[in-house]
Amino acid sequence: GENVEQHPSTLSVQEGDSAVIKCTYSDSASNYFPWYKQELGKGPQLIIDIRSNVGEKKDQRIAVTLNKTAKHFSLHITETQPEDSAVYFCAPSRAANAGKSTFGDGTTLTVKP
């Protein structure tokens, strides 16, 4: 099965700074790369995803970059705000199999005002 590693496990930044979380995977056939945000007491919510035919995708303050050769992808959050504080999960998978993806262990991001 897929081996997924996520780093760092915790990240603390000052409001306005940038945050980067990296996800490394083992299955070279993976071609769907989402990031989820989970706030306390809620289910994970998809915040951005990328597919293997694209190297980078941006949505306002959030971006995801993919290096398929090295088998890793990263979440970038710029101009962080306190409401960005949450646990972030990566979950790479093969297409049409996203529901059976292996989740990373999660990164707890704390944005200090």
Add this chain to the structure above:
Amino acid sequence: SAVISQKPSRDICQRGTSLTIQCQVDSQVTMMFWYRQQPGQSLTLIATANQGSEATYESGFVIDKFPISRPNLTFSTLTVSNMSPEDSSIYLCSVEEQTDTQYFGPGTRLTVL
């Protein structure tokens, strides 16, 4: 995007009893899944809920412990049987749309005493 509700949102149960969790989706979906998230941990897939047939369980999960029903394309239940304190977790249902996008319910927080 699919909107998912779960009932109950939380429960406290005695060991040896069973709890049935309901998951309702606001649209018809083919792929529906049940996950477990132990305290402070990542998500682990329990099973795929198949409409009209038996659920497909992941390694380490069995039907006798986690029976699942999927009577139609908008509804599923997960029962946690003969509970022990080790079953204390958040249980999440999710659906996968044709774009590979996965949506999660808010979760059911279960505490077993």
